[in-house]
Amino acid sequence: MSIKDKMRPLFRTLDGGLFSEKAGKADVGDAVSKLQAEGGTLMCWADPFYPDRVIPQKVLERSVEVIQQGIACHYTPPIGNADLKEVIAKKIERDNHIKVDPQRNIIINPGSDVGLYFAMTPFIEPGDEVLVHDPSYPSNFLDPQLLNGVVVKVPTYEEDNYRLRVEEYEKRVTPKTKMVLLSSPNNPTGRVFTREELTELSEFIIKHDLICVCDQAFEDTVFPGHEMVTMASLPGMWERTVTVCSCSKGMALSGYRVGYIFANDVIMDAMYATAVNIQGAANTMVQMAMIPAYEDTSFIKEYVAEQDFRRRYAYEKFNAVPGVSMALMESGFYGWVNVSRLGDSSEITAYLAEEAKTLVNDGKFYGDQGDGHLRIIYGVFADRQKSLDGIDRLCAALAKRAAQLGITE
Structure with missing residues (x-):
């Protein structure tokens, strides 16, 4: 063997x-x-x-300062730097229209790829089915399988600009379905799903008592004329949605490897309990350097x-x-x-x-x-x-x- x-x-x-x-x-x-x-x-x-x-000048200056002070060689808690979570909470309220408690509803990840995997970890058991719209980010198809789940692809079609068709979800839901995994805005099609589409999908999720994991890595790069709607902000979705975000795309700081998850405190409590085992702490220097970036996102x-x-x-x-x-x-x-x-x-x-x-x-x-x-x-x-x-x-x-x-x- x-x-x-x-x-x-x-x-x-x-x-x-x-x-x-x-x-x-x-x-x-x-x-x-x-x-x-x-x-x-x-x-x-x-x-x-x-x-x-x-690199924005304030971020560069803070990066150097943290290294020179000697702080960078030490851990932050695996749940993330408290000051960084405070400024991220303000961004969530401003951009995602959800008021969160920074010390109960946010966890910092060493990049949103880790965050995406972590977001699914508390929920997926062997054989659980995860509905993933197709086309989608490749990790969306692999991550559930790494957790012994089963990926069920839900097609979207070029002919109608990859609209989310709830009837396609209904065809594929079974008693084993546990989760809907969403890339919003979509990578790779660039679609910004409309409020109507997401509302219909949220009603489907609630109807079938499912969890939603929503990857919003590209939420900061939405072009004029399109509304960025956060799934967790829709009625009935806050308690069943885990939202994954990133500084890599909109802020052009991919190498800094900072992402974050926000969710209700019932979900977050389980993540806080397992953060050190699954993801560890994000880099201390970059967490502190990201504070001025989130303070002024202009x-x-x-x-x-x-x-x-x-x-x-x-x-x-x-x-x-x-x-x-x-x-x-x-x-x-x-x-x-x-x-x-x-x-x-x-x-x-x-x-x-x-x-x-x-x-x-x-x-x-x-x-x-x-x-x-x-x-x-x-x-x-x-x-x-x-x-x-x-x-x-x-x-x-x-x-x-x-x-x-x-x-x-």
Whole structure:
């Protein structure tokens, strides 16, 4: 019997890229480092303005100060720095329209990926079913399985801009259903679900007595004309919703690895009791450095305005390529591009890495509905022109492939 055979069944099937190529999935394998070494462009990591310096001055000064004072070498409690939770509570009240007790309803995570896994941990037992809309963030499909749960994909469709269809949820609910897992705003489609959609889904959740875990990592990058509705703020949802948030996306501080969960105190009590066992304490320096960022979030508006310009540029350019289409993103700093007429999306991903020297994400990693699509991060580089040049290179490569296939419109 091999070592692999001694692993849990799920882990025997996982592929970390050490023994195979994993093109199109940026967090697995060495495709990223290989392309970087060759001078290529990364448009695959949801890390805004990567690899450039975009630290707000007050955050930088506080980071240095904490290190120089010697505080950074010591733990904070695994539930998080109390002062940071105070300023986050003010943001939740202002932006999410929920008044929370910072010392009873918030826990700090070392990044929202950890927070997302932790959010499910108190609830999922072996065999519990989790309804996950498709397409969605890849971790949404894997995390429940790591907890011995069963993922049930609920399709959303490009034809109606990936609207949440409650009838699709109703078709798939069973006595084993425990949870609805939601990415809102959606990664990778960029959809900002409407109040009507979320209200209908909340009524479904309450009707079937389910838990909702809502990943709101992109809540700060919602474009004008779209309302960011927090699931936990809807009637009857506060006591059954766990909300996961992040400083990585809207604040462009992905490397600081700070996220947070907010939920009612019954749920939070169980998380406080297990925080040291599951997630540990987030980095002391970055927690304290994030306090001025949450005290004054005005810099986010500048970032949103910049990504607004880029999404419109990408929309125009990709839709001008024969055989390619893309909706105007409602949130985020990436494009969800349909390349199905040009071939298999895995093949297109590999082709772009070779032809355009640019790494993008294969849509297949985002669910069954992601087949034929690419997720392209145009929010890279602080220099706008570098980002636009990257879009142009991708479009030129895709246009070349369309011409080879005889596709003219």
